[in-house]
Amino acid sequence: MAQNGNASELVVLKKVKKHYPVTGGVFRRQVGTVKAVDGVSLAIRRGETLGLVGESGCGKSTLGRVILRLERPTSGSILYDGRDILALSRDEMRPLRRKMQIIFQDPYSSLNPRQTVGRIISEGLVIHGVGTPEERMDRVRYLMNVVGLRPEHINRYPHEFSGGQRQRIGIARALALQPELIICDEPVSALDVSIQAQVINLLMDLQEEFQLTYLFVSHDLSVVRHISDRVAVMYLGRIVELADKKELYRNPLHPYTQALLEAAPLPDPDRKKERKGLTGDLPSPLNPPSGCHFHPRCPKAMEQCRKSVPVLKEKGDRHWVRCFLYGDEVDESL
Numbered sequence: 303m304a305q306n307g308n309a310s311e312l313v314v315l316k317k318v319k320k321h322y323p324v325t326g327g328v329f330r331r332q333v334g335t336v337k338a339v340d341g342v343s344l345a346i347r348r349g350e351t352l353g354l355v356g357e358s359g360c361g362k363s364t365l366g367r368v369i370l371r372l373e374r375p376t377s378g379s380i381l382y383d384g385r386d387i388l389a390l391s392r393d394e395m396r397p398l399r400r401k402m403q404i405i406f407q408d409p410y411s412s413l414n415p416r417q418t419v420g421r422i423i424s425e426g427l428v429i430h431g432v433g434t435p436e437e438r439m440d441r442v443r444y445l446m447n448v449v450g451l452r453p454e455h456i457n458r459y460p461h462e463f464s465g466g467q468r469q470r471i472g473i474a475r476a477l478a479l480q481p482e483l484i485i486c487d488e489p490v491s492a493l494d495v496s497i498q499a500q501v502i503n504l505l506m507d508l509q510e511e512f513q514l515t516y517l518f519v520s521h522d523l524s525v526v527r528h529i530s531d532r533v534a535v536m537y538l539g540r541i542v543e544l545a546d547k548k549e550l551y552r553n554p555l556h557p558y559t560q561a562l563l564e565a566a567p568l569p570d571p572d573r574k575k576e577r578k579g580l581t582g583d584l585p586s587p588l589n590p591p592s593g594c595h596f597h598p599r600c601p602k603a604m605e606q607c608r609k610s611v612p613v614l615k616e617k618g619d620r621h622w623v624r625c626f627l628y629g630d631e632v633d634e635s636l
């Protein structure tokens with residue numbers, strides 16, 4: 303995997319970990335560790351959409367927050383445009399914050415119900431001291447138009463909009479500061495299926511118009527399929543497979559990816575009988591299974607899977623997989 307910041311890579315993560323201590327008992331001693339993100343190395347290329355997929359609780363949203371430095375990683379490094387963002391002071395980080403934005407899953411709870419749409423969308427402009435009040439309102443009207451909202455509704459409140467329109471407000475807010483990178487954190491999972499496609503198409507149009515780079519986080523491989531250039535599959539804090547979209551869906555290598563694809567809805571109901579999908583729940587990231595975290599649910603698990611962690615290695619053209627079915631190399635860093 304490309305791990306040195308080169309010009310085509312906007313974000314480069316190297317062995318990033320985010321662990322949370324868990325305390326208990328009268329003396330609040332540490333009784334365990336939640337390994338939300340556990341040694342992720344990944345690059346996001348300029349102008350691409352990298353889909354990040356996994357079940358809820360696998361650490362994908364935490365990874366997004368770590369990239370934005372909303373949370374500090376426990377270890378590892380994050381380069382943004384070649385700069386180590388963990389070494390930057392608050393002041394040095396400020397201009398970079400404008401370039402990195404987030405769209406949240408729930409468009410209702412992420413919008414302040416007591417603020418007008420104009421105020422919500424212009425919040426970042428105010429914080430960063432961009433423009434006069436009139437210029438800011440002009441920009442808000444422009445952005446409302448861009449995302450398919452009516453600019454004359456600038457003084458309305460979030461509850462006066464539908465779910466899909468509220469997500470468009472969230473998207474306009476993310477665009478306000480002309481970012482380069484947007485972390486889309488399950489941006490359509492709270493929306494009706496009929497609205498999901500509209501919002502995804504809007505995001506794709508905006509990407510082309512504003513040369514945006516997306517990390518698109520989702521639990522749903524079928525949602526990610528339409529929008530992504532490449533897809534990374536995450537399981538309990540680790541990337542287990544990464545490939546160009548077509549390659550991943552045509553030739554999934556990791557048993558977890560194969561199970562996720564088998565579990566995805568099929569248009570032909572007769573084929574349901576043949577499908578196996580995933581068995582069992584995602585184990586807790588607090589003291590997860592030893593070795594390959596997937597071994598208790600894996601139909602192909604072998605003895606070594608319980609003891610050691612396979613490395614993420616390239617199998618074929620830009621197709622990376624972390625599984626002992628494709629080689630015996632052990633990842634000593636985990």
Ligand code: SF4
Pocket residue numbers: 556557558594595596597598600601602603604607612624625626627
């Ligand atoms: Fe299954 Fe072993 Fe591969 Fe893990 S390493 S996915 S347990 S075969």
